[in-house]
Amino acid sequence: MTTAHKHSSAPPQMPVCRLCRYYFITHDPARPYGCRAMGFKSRHNPAHVVFASSGMACQVFQPRDATPGSSEGPAGRE
Numbered sequence: 001m002t003t004a005h006k007h008s009s010a011p012p013q014m015p016v017c018r019l020c021r022y023y024f025i026t027h028d029p030a031r032p033y034g035c036r037a038m039g040f041k042s043r044h045n046p047a048h049v050v051f052a053s054s055g056m057a058c059q060v061f062q063p064r065d066a067t068p069g070s071s072e073g074p075a076g077r078e
Helices: 044-055
Strands: 023-025 033-035 040-042
Touching: 033 044, 040 044
Parallel strands: none
Antiparallel strands: 023 033, 033 040
């Protein structure tokens, strides 16, 4: 008999970097994505780099603040 494990080979739910306040796009074509919290730039999405190197989902994700002029609602239209 085989024992079924509850662990799957799928990675944990990773945050969407572009929605994080620490995410940025660089001017370096070789390393276009960056994370200010972790202090690195990479060719790959920062959350994927963190998972590949630590085996854990990003622990510093913080949602971006809503800014005036964003798609949160009609800013100044009356």
